[in-house]
Amino acid sequence: MATVTATGELRGGRRLRDWLGDRILIFVTAGASLVALGLIAFIAYKILRGAHLALSTFGISFIWGTAWDTNKNVFGALPGLYGTAVTSLMALLIATPLAIAIALFLSELAPSGIRLVVGSLVEMLAAIPTVVLGLWGILVLGPFLADHVEPWLHSTLGFIPLFGGQPGASGIFVAGVILAIMAVPIIASVCRELFVTVPPEQEEAALALGATRWEMVRGVVLASSRPGIAAAVILGLGRALGEAIAVTQVIGAAWGVKWSLFVPGDTLASRIAGQYQGAVSKLQISSLFYLAAILLVIGVVTNLAAQLIVRRFAYARPGGS
């Protein structure tokens, strides 16, 4: 019995230490988590606070205002919204089919050695700093598109207003292509993870029924991943909507709503970044905060939409990650 009391005492001391250790560790990690929670709220608060002056001056009509006049102190967001929508849409139109094809190549077609190499190379594309991609965009891609691609589009499809303007080395078109390059690796990597989780029995069943590989992909892999693909595209969209630096470099900074893709424009993000050399008035700075607030709302909404789809999808396909 003596030994029992001895270990009891020993365990008593240890129990206190363990109790304390557990508390401290939980306290510290929970504190860090609270900081993350608070941070997102603080970011929203601070941006709205900064936008307050512009909000009270222009109200909601800021959103459809088209001016950016530092002399008259009148500002509006519409050209930026338009530019953001057009460049992102164009990026998605180019990137989505490409990314899905890449993901299919990596998940269904490529032998494992090639898969590793090609997969890493595609991920490297996402690792290139955006400012480097923008530099390449303005000095290499822009002139190339202006000399070779845009004139061709203009002469063959020039009757459509989108392809109507004079080809130029910087503008919405170049920005759309650059954003597509950024969106491809994101969409591709999400899609690839999706395709890998398709139950192999279903794929094999389709093949056993005599389907060709493509019919199997269309009927099983793509059909069962549709919501996930949508979520992947929205994630790519989120990236394209918010990219500031590379777009600022290639888009040419012109605040107006023009039909042509070839003329300079601006997006919400690129207008903010383009004003880094300093704004003239408090109202102008506040208007930049207003643009950032719009961007924040769009960013949160796209993110939530993607999450919602993924969550629903996770129920639909248990076992998928």
Add this chain to the structure above:
Amino acid sequence: MAAVEPGISLRGGGRVRRRKVVNRIAEAVALVAALLAIFVLGIVVWSVAKRGAGELSWNFLTKDLPIPFSPDKGGIAPLLVGSAVLVGLAAAMAVPFGVAIALYLEEFASPRVAPAIQLSVDLLNGLPSIVIGVFIFGVFVYGHLQNGWAGSIGLAIVMLPLITRATQEVLRLVPRGYREAALALGASRWRTVLGIILPSSLGGILTGSVLAIARAVGETAPLLFVTSIYGRSVAWNPLHALPNAPVQIFIWSESEDPADHQRAWATALVLMLFVLITSLVARLALARTRSKLGR
């Protein structure tokens, strides 16, 4: 034995041939798409290397920034030092926070609390970096002077969700058996976490952090408003604005002067090589950790 005469032809007719052709086309499209992505990567890397390599020299890496509008070529030493200081401080802030959040989410959080925190991490991850830049400007610089700390905190916000995610992923890979064995031996939770779980996922956390660093070092938007007006010489003190590579590439790329474009290419080459090599190595290491833990 009488030969069995099949009633229908077992050889493919036109329909089967068409299906096979469609299949071939689809496979070719997938292959071409993958090659196109690699081609774009190659052409970007090659463009930067071709234009930047000629400019690179020991002098370029070690001298101060050029005097504007002078024939002097200058160097980028201040950019390298400044970027290192900014990203180093950012990592020092983001890594402990990110790991702690991941630990809480994976080890302690109740199912009621976890989704809210997970959501805020995901939202931080999806936040456009220019919004972070504007936020940091509003908090630290509006009405004050530009400084390096503000830039580091901005970069830390970019890194935080990346590190949390990477850590969560490796924590999930730690076999349940480890946890159960430690607890069955009478170890308390904090000892289990700090003594067993964290050490066995250390490799993954490290590579995740390196990937986050590779991402942060190329981020321009969080720095643009808070550390973009700086001197020509090497500066270490984050209380003042620090010269840094991404912002300087941005400024040079917007310049009209072809000499500035040359400098931008060379700086871009240095930055890109650093980013690509570190992320490649980290990715390979991560793949190894995964296969080791996920047996």
